[in-house]
Amino acid sequence: MVAGQLTTLSRERAVAKVDPKIYDAYVGQYRNPRGRILTVVRDSDRLMIEVGGQKAEIFPESETQFFFKEDDVLLVFVKDEQGRVVRLINRRPNGDVVQETKIK
Numbered sequence: 001m002v003a004g005q006l007t008t009l010s011r012e013r014a015v016a017k018v019d020p021k022i023y024d025a026y027v028g029q030y031r032n033p034r035g036r037i038l039t040v041v042r043d044s045d046r047l048m049i050e051v052g053g054q055k056a057e058i059f060p061e062s063e064t065q066f067f068f069k070e071d072d073v074l075l076v077f078v079k080d081e082q083g084r085v086v087r088l089i090n091r092r093p094n095g096d097v098v099q100e101t102k103i104k
Helices: 020-026
Strands: 029-030 037-043 046-051 055-061 065-067 076-077 085-091 097-102
Touching: 020 037, 020 046, 020 076, 029 085, 037 085
Parallel strands: none
Antiparallel strands: 029 037, 029 097, 037 046, 046 055, 055 065, 065 076, 076 085, 085 097
């Protein structure tokens, strides 16, 4: 699979075993086209999303794709040619896709 490629959303997802060291590349702030800031933080061996004062854990489906257990949202971290994370694609169950640019 190409880094950042979206897969079809599914109601049943399995948590993949990945090395938590990869989470460090995803940590930072991302801004969507409307200006909303989403923050990705590492909490030990977990990856968390903070938006508007609320924090939720995201779970790996692969090394670049993550999901929430409470919601059928797929998050895909996209890397550039040098391997730096530059964007987060947020794919919602209704088919909406929001691209969030990494700003920090």
